[in-house]
Amino acid sequence: MKIAVNAACLRRDLPADTGAVATQIIVTLCRQQPEHQFILFFDGPVPAGMELPPNVTPVVLPLRGEKAWHLYWWLEWQLPRAMKAFQPDLYLGLDGTLPLRSKIPATLLIRDLSFLLDAGLQSVAQQKRLKKNLMNYLWRARSIAVLSETGKEAVLDFAPSVAPKLTVLDIGLSDLYKPLEWDDREAVKREFAGGAEYFLVTAGLHPRNNIMPLFKAFSALKRRQLSSIKLVIAGSATAAGAEIARALPSYKFRNDVNWIQDADLETLAKLTGGAYALIYPVRLDGLALPVYAAQQCQVPVVAIEGKAALEAAGDAALFSDPADLDDLSDKMSRIYKDEQLRSLLLTRIPPQKAFNSWEKAAEELWTAMTGPVPQNP
Numbered sequence: 001m002k003i004a005v006n007a008a009c010l011r012r013d014l015p016a017d018t019g020a021v022a023t024q025i026i027v028t029l030c031r032q033q034p035e036h037q038f039i040l041f042f043d044g045p046v047p048a049g050m051e052l053p054p055n056v057t058p059v060v061l062p063l064r065g066e067k068a069w070h071l072y073w074w075l076e077w078q079l080p081r082a083m084k085a086f087q088p089d090l091y092l093g094l095d096g097t098l099p100l101r102s103k104i105p106a107t108l109l110i111r112d113l114s115f116l117l118d119a120g121l122q123s124v125a126q127q128k129r130l131k132k133n134l135m136n137y138l139w140r141a142r143s144i145a146v147l148s149e150t151g152k153e154a155v156l157d158f159a160p161s162v163a164p165k166l167t168v169l170d171i172g173l174s175d176l177y178k179p180l181e182w183d184d185r186e187a188v189k190r191e192f193a194g195g196a197e198y199f200l201v202t203a204g205l206h207p208r209n210n211i212m213p214l215f216k217a218f219s220a221l222k223r224r225q226l227s228s229i230k231l232v233i234a235g236s237a238t239a240a241g242a243e244i245a246r247a248l249p250s251y252k253f254r255n256d257v258n259w260i261q262d263a264d265l266e267t268l269a270k271l272t273g274g275a276y277a278l279i280y281p282v283r284l285d286g287l288a289l290p291v292y293a294a295q296q297c298q299v300p301v302v303a304i305e306g307k308a309a310l311e312a313a314g315d316a317a318l319f320s321d322p323a324d325l326d327d328l329s330d331k332m333s334r335i336y337k338d339e340q341l342r343s344l345l346l347t348r349i350p351p352q353k354a355f356n357s358w359e360k361a362a363e364e365l366w367t368a369m370t371g372p373v374p375q376n377p
Helices: 008-012 019-034 067-084 124-140 149-158 161-163 182-193 211-225 241-251 265-274 289-297 306-313 325-337 339-347 359-370
Strands: 002-006 037-042 055-060 090-093 107-112 141-147 167-168 196-200 230-234 255-259 277-280 300-302 317-320
Touching: 002 067, 008 019, 008 037, 019 037, 019 300, 019 359, 037 067, 067 124, 090 359, 107 124, 124 149, 124 161, 141 149, 141 161, 141 211, 141 359, 149 161, 149 167, 149 306, 161 167, 182 196, 182 230, 182 255, 182 265, 196 211, 196 265, 196 289, 211 230, 211 241, 211 325, 230 265, 277 289, 277 325, 277 339, 289 300, 289 306, 300 306, 300 325, 306 317, 317 339, 317 359, 325 339
Parallel strands: 002 037, 002 090, 037 055, 090 107, 107 141, 141 167, 196 230, 196 277, 230 255, 277 300, 300 317
Antiparallel strands: none
């Protein structure tokens, strides 16, 4: 079979920002199915360093601009025209979209529906288009894959009738995420925090990730504790977060903040294993992958309360009230001051939830793509 894949989102699918989840799943899927041909369509240059199996043909269809009509033209005209030359049997939309003009049986991969609240990582134009067409995408798809029970709940709240089409994929994590020995942890602290303990935040500089409230909470902690603890942020700059990046140089505790852009998986695993605690300030993501990674590294978590974080951590994390900035600072202070509390949270980490790779998720996705067609009620 030939499978057409809308892979445009892979150009922005980075380990620290999204966990590179879509990239890992599609590459694993292509490798698992060597007898089938996959055509990956990108809207710009293929990401540097992306290793694709021999049965993958990358095709670049340059996006003509970032306005709403450019995005519409790419999805509804450029992409179907290019797919027609390959005569694919199936379509996979890694960004949760499909060309409505196409009749090819389609599967969607959906991470979250935060764009419905104008809180997605997509551009404003992309979010507007997604909100307008989401119901059509869900109705037209033969199957829909989500990455968590939180994602499943969000889809069913929006469109209960698509329940028969839904598949929840199992989570995967690299085996690079593991507890560090004392010497290794000290080396990581020296490399990234001048030898001091540090809180780690794994998220891009984007307003939806609550980075500015995090800075204010960290400031309150530093004034209260007068401690040497640092804040390490692993994540990319974003257009929506330009104001945050501009504010960082004038931040009062700038010398206690280390912003690491475009961290690769190996660096991210080291940062996670070396952290005193992970701070997870993201409320509206559909998959709290940094929380799973921290648990696999035996690192405690402080999170702003959100459904994905609650699903990932259960009672093995400290949760702060989203409406109370002082509560986040208080929770960060508590985990820093109270070694017994930190140890208690570590004992509550459940047996490993995640597999050490995305192999099982890729198998489940293939079953969703090729299995019996569910019927809309």
